[in-house]
Amino acid sequence: MKLRLALATAAALAASAAPAAAATDHSTTMSSAAKEFKWEGAPGLSHGPPVYDEASRRAIPCDVPNKPCETVLVQVTEPGKLQFTVTGLEGTGGTTDVDAFLFKSDAEGTEGEHIQTGGASGPDTVTAAKAVPGFYLLVVDYYHSYNSGYTGVAKFTSSAPAAAPATPATPAQPGTAPAQPAQPAQPAQPAKKKKASCASKAKKKFKGKKNAKKRKAALKKCKKAAKKKPRG
Numbered sequence: 001m002k003l004r005l006a007l008a009t010a011a012a013l014a015a016s017a018a019p020a021a022a023a024t025d026h027s028t029t030m031s032s033a034a035k036e037f038k039w040e041g042a043p044g045l046s047h048g049p050p051v052y053d054e055a056s057r058r059a060i061p062c063d064v065p066n067k068p069c070e071t072v073l074v075q076v077t078e079p080g081k082l083q084f085t086v087t088g089l090e091g092t093g094g095t096t097d098v099d100a101f102l103f104k105s106d107a108e109g110t111e112g113e114h115i116q117t118g119g120a121s122g123p124d125t126v127t128a129a130k131a132v133p134g135f136y137l138l139v140v141d142y143y144h145s146y147n148s149g150y151t152g153v154a155k156f157t158s159s160a161p162a163a164a165p166a167t168p169a170t171p172a173q174p175g176t177a178p179a180q181p182a183q184p185a186q187p188a189q190p191a192k193k194k195k196a197s198c199a200s201k202a203k204k205k206f207k208g209k210k211n212a213k214k215r216k217a218a219l220k221k222c223k224k225a226a227k228k229k230p231r232g
Contacts, residue, residue, distance in 0.1 A: 041070050045146070072084070073109045076135075084154050096142065096150055198225060
């Protein structure tokens with residue numbers, strides 16, 4: 001934080017109300033698809049503030065004598081980390097030194113809850129480590145400026161879980177034969193064929209006069225078997 005010369009005045013105390021919302025100088029929308037935003041600030045001229053402490057400095061509206069500033073409005077569409085870095089440029093009498101004040105905001109750019117301040121000599125970085133969907137306002141204060149501006153960059157890192165990729169279908173392996181269809185059940189043999197088959201076997205088995213009785217008995221069994229209803 002810069003050393004501020006103590007110079008509290010009645011005018012500074014009278015300006016204790018928060019600045020009203022005004023048109024922002026730069027604006028953008030950030031997400032996992034839009035991770036970075038760069039801009040360049042216009043030249044400004046300022047030779048030290050009228051007050052030294054941060055709270056009083058923030059209470060003074062922008063664009064009054066000794067406090068030129070710019071505003072950057074960012075809409076975040078998903079949870080993540082939002083970070084701003086501002087760096088002064090070389091001017092006619094030296095390098096412009098800007099401070100950064102980060103606030104929650106609305107769509108009109110109204111200063112809401114103060115999040116962080118960057119007031120070092122040189123580049124300043126402020127961060128909303130756990131940004132949620134909504135609006136954020138960066139106020140860039142030209143603390144010391146020499147007819148030059150600054151460069152700014154905003155970076156967003158999403159913390160939303162990535163969607164799981166669809167699992168592709170497994171292709172068939174080359175050379176693998178297709179599954180064979182089920183074979184239909186074989187129909188039962190007609191009774192007449194069974195009888196002929198049985199009788200034929202009996203005649204062959206019991207040939208001649210000696211086996212006449214056995215042949216007759218076997219043929220009788222074949223006849224009875226043919227009359228029985230075949231199982232399904």
